[in-house]
Amino acid sequence: MSIDAQDHDDAETLDDQDEESKNRVQAWAADWIRNPQKAYAVMGVFMGGVLLATTLFPLYWLFAVAMAPPGQTNIPLIPTEIDLYAFVDIFQQVPFARYMFNSLFYATTVTVVVIIVASLAGYAFGRLNFRGKLPLLFSLLVLSWFPPATLFLPLFRAFNQQVKMLGLFMLPAEIYGTPGAVIAPLSAFTMPLAVFILMTFYAQIPDGLEDAARVEGSTRIGALFRVIMPLSAPGVATAGILTFITVYTEFFFSFLMTGDAASEWAPIVNGVLAFQSRYTVRYDLQAAASLVAIVPVAILVVLAQDKIVSGLTQGALKE
Amino acid sequence: MARVKLDDVSKSYEDVVAVNNMNLDLADGEFITLVGPSGCGKSTTLETVAGLTKPTSGTIHIGEKEVTNLPPKDRGIAMVFQNIALFPHMDVYDNISFGLRLRDFPKDEIDERVEEAAEVVELEGMLDRMPDELSGGQRQRVAIARSIVRDPDVFLMDEPLANLDAKLRVNMRTELQRLHKQLETTIIYVTHNQAEAMTMSDRIAVINGGELQQIAPPLTCYNKPSNRFVAGFIGSPSMNFTPATVREGDLQADGYSLSYDTAAVEGLASREAVEIGIRPEDIYLVENESEAAEPSTRVEVVTDVLEPMGDEIFVYLKPVEAGAEDGMGSVEEREGLLMSVDPATDITEDQTVEIVFDRARLHLFDMENGNAISHGVIQGAMMDTGPGEDEAQADD
Structure with missing residues (x-):
């Protein structure tokens, strides 16, 4: 001072x-x-x-x-x-529930297909030794780097016309506009990542457990689904969620391979766009529809998060 | 209930031969142990019986059925693994009943059988626990219950006790023997622990380098090993080996000679050198000479290190310093001998003592291929040759 x-x-x-x-x-x-x-x-x-x-x-x-x-x-x-009527209105103006169902159907089906097929592939890559394993794995990786858009035109043609595949066989019917036209390509595009995730997890399950299951009376595939998969729950959940979200939010193929109407297997994006006519755009309804579209994914993530945590804390994998 | 027969079973991985022409014939209800050092092919042999590994050549029969190419589930076997391998995501009940549920047994029967099996291994009241809530011994008992619940024809056990602590291991050993008596099922047991092999089995199959060395009752393997490997592997501490030159009427070893009726053993006199094998308990101090059935001449040695074990003392012996004069090489080149003596013996380190060998317990092995030439031949009559004991001597 x-x-x-x-x-x-x-x-x-x-x-x-x-x-x-x-x-x-x-x-x-x-x-x-x-x-x-x-x-x-x-x-x-x-x-x-x-x-x-x-x-x-x-x-x-x-x-x-x-x-x-x-x-x-x-x-x-x-x-x-606060007027929540928009959330009701979206289901009345267009068959929005059907659009949602279509997208959920694609996501669920692709996830199931991918988890089953990628489990078999992940088992083979993770637990077996065979000739050509590395080149095969590498080609899978390369495949996953392809921009899906480049494959659109050939696929579009194949699904629309009766083309002789590799000059050998023809698809039994035109599949453009059916769920198959979305599920088949999207399953293929989401497969490599799922294979890699599951391969890593399946490889870590001790051989003894699989041997025990086989001696106790199951086949190799039985052991995969009864013992190896449940013990790899976190990996299966991760692969499943990634696949589900990718397909559910997928725009390109699901938009282009189907018609615009809900009954033509159009995905949720068509549902949101349906509130747009030549002269008017109902932004309020589009916003409400977008929010509703998020709900299934949000629920899934919350539920599966629980699964992942329980899978990790089980901690019984150590031997 | 079944006999197990392996005919010329071989398994090779690329250029490594894991099992080479294995022939085993197990009687129904027999407890047989495959024993050998790590990597000798004993586990691979077991896996071929289990069906977890396909043999490169040869056939396997369980009972009257050929199972060589059948998957494990169709072979009527049960297996206990070294790492126990309980399914961590299932409780004890689900673990034990896994095989029954796969085979669609009715629920009542599953309950009944699980309960029965749990009783046999003393696991009552623990059926709803998860594997990680159990101790090592309990987990092993669950694994055993899982294998007995299906009433298999053959039990396969791959070092089931290796991961348990020493005390538990001895307990489980007696429990397994009790179980075998109770179930009277054929058991093939793999271990590298020769004490387990000696105590539990009806017969031991000693395996080395993928080849069967000898298959015989434990005491035959101990008393009449078919070759140098079996002699060294069975018995703890291991047998002493010394090279010796054959002379008329005696064997000239390193610094000492043993009188031996070389003419009594066929072909011995024509050999130049043999390997002498003698177990530590068959070497005696001079004052206990009378305990040896056929004491040899006395040999002077110096004690080196003593290992008091409580019930006996292991004494490492080295030749006396003046040994070089016999022209058999310097002191350093010679292997020391190991002798076991009574714990009451008054003995200290670096003490010069006189020892005798029991010639009745002397084993002679071929220098080249290690095959046994004779076992205490002087005693002759006492070592009767049982049938089949030498059936599985290793080929040269």
Whole structure:
């Protein structure tokens, strides 16, 4: 404290305040230096906040759009009224449930096909030794690098016309516009990743367990589905979810290989676009439909997350 | 209930021969142990019987049926694994009943059989536990229950006790013997532990380098090993081996000679050298000379290291320093001898003692191929040659 400021009231208070705030900042800094985890905690909360805001805000914005009356282009940050009728309306104006069913059907079927076929492949690659294993695995990897779009034209032609495949056989019927035209290519595109994931997990199951299952009376395939797969639950769940979400959100093939109407096996994207006519666009209904479309995936992730955690905590894989 | 027969079974992986022309013939209800060092092919042999590995050549019969190309599930076998291999995602009940459920047994019968099996291995009241809640011994008992519940014709056990601690291992050993008596099922048991092999089995099959060395009752393997490998492998501590030159009327070993009626053994006199084998308990201190059936001449040696075991003392012996003069090489080149003596014996390290060998327990082996030439031939009459004991001597 300076001598000339001794009798000066204001000066003294200012000086005091300054000192105090400086001390507080210093103390704060010193505290953080001593306990770095406090700094990390603050940073963690901050980063988490940013992440949540950036991921959740678009969803909130969709909700705000869905609440706005039809035709309104100026969307307030906070909806003026909460009117959930848009969520009912979407099912009345178009067969939105059917569109959803179509997409869910594609996703479920492809997931089942991929898990079964990729399990067999993952078993072979992960647990057996055979000639040509590496080249085969590598070609699978290369295949997964192909942009699916490049395969669209040949597939489109093959599905639309009776083409002689490799000059050997013809597809029994035109499959364009049927679920097969979506399920077949998408199963192929999602297969390599699933094979790699399952291969890694299946390779880690001790041989003894498979031998035990075989001696006890199951076949190799029986052992795969009864012992190896249940013990690889986290891997199966991961591969399954990735496949499901990829197919459910897939646009290109499911849009182009089917008609526009729900009854023609059109996917959910067609359902959202159906609220758009030549002269009007019902943004509120499109937003509501988009939100509803998210629900199945959200439920699945929450459920499967539980599965993954339980699979990991089982911890009985060690031998 | 079945006999098991292996005819010329071979298994090779690319250029490695794991099992070479294995011939085994097991009687119904027999407890047979395959024993040998790690990597000798004993587990591979078991796997070919189980059907987990297909033999490259040869045939396998279980009962009257040829099973060489049948999958494991159709062979009427049960197996207990070294790593126990319980299914970690199933409780004890589901583990034991796995095979029955696969075969669509009615629920009542499954319950009944599981209960019965659990009783045999003393696991009552634990059927709803998960494997990771059990101790090592309990897990092993679950594995055994899982194998007996199906009433298999043959039990295969691949080092089932190897992962247990020493005390539990001895307990389980007696439990397995009790079980065998109770079930009277053919058991093929694989181990590298020769104590397990000696105590449990009706017959031991000693395997080395993928080849059967000898198959005989435990004591025959011990007393009349078919070759040097069996002699060294069976018995702990292992047999002493010393090369010796054959002279008329005696064997000249390293620094000492043993009087031996070389003419009594066919073909011995025509050999130049043989390998002498003598077990540690067949070497005596001079003061206990009377315990030996056919004491040899005395040999002077120096004690080296003592290993008191409680019930006996193992004494490592080295030749006396002045040994070089016999022209058999320097002291360092000679292998020491191991002798076991009574724990009450007054003996210290670096003490010069006189020992005798029991010539009645002397084994002679061929220098080249290690095949046995004779076992304590002087005693002759006491070592009767039982039928079939030498049936499986290794080929040269």
